[in-house]
Amino acid sequence: MPHVRKSVAVCALVLFAAASLAAQGSPRADINSVNARFMATFNRGDAAGVGQFYSTDAVLMPPNSAAVHGRANIGNAWAAFGKAGGTNLKLSTTELVAHGDMAHEMGTYSLDIKPPKAAAVHDHGKFIVIWKRDPKAGWQLYRDIWNTDVPAPTH
């Protein structure tokens, strides 16, 4: 029964591959871990440091600004958000769907903004992040866009 022997060999290969994938952790667990480190980095005052969690070819898409291309520029953009008084960032994932080495995440954020000489404002909103898995560095933010739930000021 040669095709039975072949099937057994194929199954062994599939199980080996599955075991290798499992060793990497699930996309959900790995991305949760990056998000936890992202928040901890920002909230300890190292806003520029969150740039390290983006891929070198990432695009950051902040409201009221042109898109920001590349990890170095993204670190600078986050540094500016920190200087503007952003603190106490919370990210919460409501959907994560992985497709091989990419994944999309939908979630909500909240943030306090305490400018140097003004009252603190609480902001909250929603985001989509496209994640990409680098063979060495693991899951990295590849595309990142958000907006606020707070109504626009009326004029």
Next chain:
Amino acid sequence: MPHVRKSVAVCALVLFAAASLAAQGSPRADINSVNARFMATFNRGDAAGVGQFYSTDAVLMPPNSAAVHGRANIGNAWAAFGKAGGTNLKLSTTELVAHGDMAHEMGTYSLDIKPPKAAAVHDHGKFIVIWKRDPKAGWQLYRDIWNTDVPAPTH
């Protein structure tokens, strides 16, 4: 050589599946076509009508608003954008990556806003859409988020 015959059968099946996929058109071409119909619908004054391009379980994530869940509510949200004076919508795709029955799109938009008793304003910004392919209806918007490139008004 039973496993050779089996391999031929498997290859025939793979080729048949590939041919079936090709008959559907490429994700890029199909999504371009939906985007063209989306713009045409909105720009002929049928803002509510763009709801038909979303999946029944879609989430719309507009700036300055809570997320909007479901096709019917999304049609109503677009109707409100139309009433607020939105016109001349242009969508432009800068990246489209398909993963089986899902795809992510990054792009830019521009829009004129002409409220009933005020001067027209030109808005432009960026978006991410997660697309999902329905077995019958084809590609539909599943998650849709955007924000403006225009700086926030200073107070």
